Amino acid sequence: MAIGIDNNPFNPGYGEIPPVLAGRDNLKNEVNRRLTKTYKGEKHPTAIALVGPRGCGKTALLGWIEEKAEKKKLPVIRLVKQHFESVDNLAKALTENADSNLRSRAYSIRGGLKDPTGHLGSAEVELKKESEYTPIENTLYLTNLLAAASTKGLAILVDEAHDLPPEVGRYFYDAAQSAAQRNPILLVIAGTPDLKSVLRRSKATFIERMNTRNIGLLSWDDTSRALIEPFGNNITFDDNAKFSILSKTQGYPYFIQHWGSALWDVLVRKGVTHVGDEEVKDARNTVDQLRNDLYFNRIKEFESKGMLVPVAETAFRIGEGGKPSAYEFDVTIKRMSHTLDKLEAEEKLLHTGFIWQEGIGNWQFGIPSLATYVREHGTEMIFNQIKIENALPSLRKVHSYFKLASKLPTSYLEENLNKFLKGTSQENQADDHLAFFSELGILCPGRKPDYCLLAAPLLTEAIFEKAERLEAKPEMEPNQEPTLQTRHESDDDYTPSM
């Protein structure tokens, strides 16, 4: 089939099923077997959890599972956050197609003939308000509804499970666990890398009984399949061009779809069927813009959650081409913990997927080139904030004090900075500047009370380098300065693992 503007097969975005859902072969085989067994009425209570950074393909996999289940005629229920806003909302979703006898038995547990779907007519017994039911009553109710819904087998798919309201979530997990012991139910949940921590907080026993599958970057071969196959046999690629595109996707599924889609449009526009360097260059213009939008959103997310300085320092420590580790994770959490509770810091950092544990001891960047972007543009953002506060000279001075010792009494910093600022336009601002550096996360409290540490030494040096570079180019107009939308070149040498 000729390629045209209307038949672009790629599906960039979130939650879209791609034309070729590459890789994940073991998982797909396992799910396929489980779906068949569930349809046959076998009971396997172990739930499956798909865990990975945003954009790696969890929702796409849920979509794939739903399609497979439907093909096998296995009933499927897809649940999202809104269903978990109340037990009744959840009950409604669980009972749309449930066996009516079993369903009315479940309602009677609820203390009456309340029917969330309206199928059974009016209630004869006055019902309690939802908040008046005990946790056991709620769990029992949902367990029975699940039994009613799974007489022909049932697949339940829950997306964004890291973000479920915990109260109803807890009843649901308890109910799903006990219903799946006696009924053919396959539960698959998906969430960002903080999912385990969120579940651990709310529901310890469920997490021990689930099978976690990490959904990360694709291998080189799988990237190649996902990107090249949808073009079909009529489109040919220069080896160089192909290598260049595959490298630039970094094996990140979200980028793969954007690259495929942009390249398809370039071929249509130029009316050619061969991909060479020129076509790659043209597509790159489109993809770069989209990629920078994504990076910009992520960096803004870091900033709004008070994580920018800790994350940027981590990016500098790991360095270009470096690999994260458990140690780097712990140190980053430490740097965040002066403003956040430790668990909260862990969940926030894992949620961003900046670094995450793809397997035991195997730490990875969610998107490798995001670290490069953070080093460049995170530094710029922090530098700008410091410039706005006129606090660069103070930061230089504070930095020099830490050459004397790694921990300093706060009073020492205050006194000396006050002296330094005396007679300048910044007189009496020492406290303010120190508070500002603490707020940013550049300074943090030491173990001893009233002591301070320099929490982000590498970033601080990068800020000074940035300042020197800008000072060395005074003729540069402000609008010529690099901006957050600057082209980002450094991913070219990245090659996903084979």
Ligand SMILES: Nc1ncnc2c1ncn2[C@@H]1O[C@H](COP(=O)(O)OP(=O)(O)O)[C@@H](O)[C@H]1O
């Ligand atoms: N295995 C895969 N092969 C090719 N493209 C994929 C794959 N998994 C996901 N995608 C594409 O990547 C993008 C992000 O997928 P999505 O499922 O939304 O990720 P997540 O739910 O983890 O945030 C979508 O455009 C999707 O089509």
Ligand SMILES: [Mg+2]
């Ligand atoms: Mg998703």
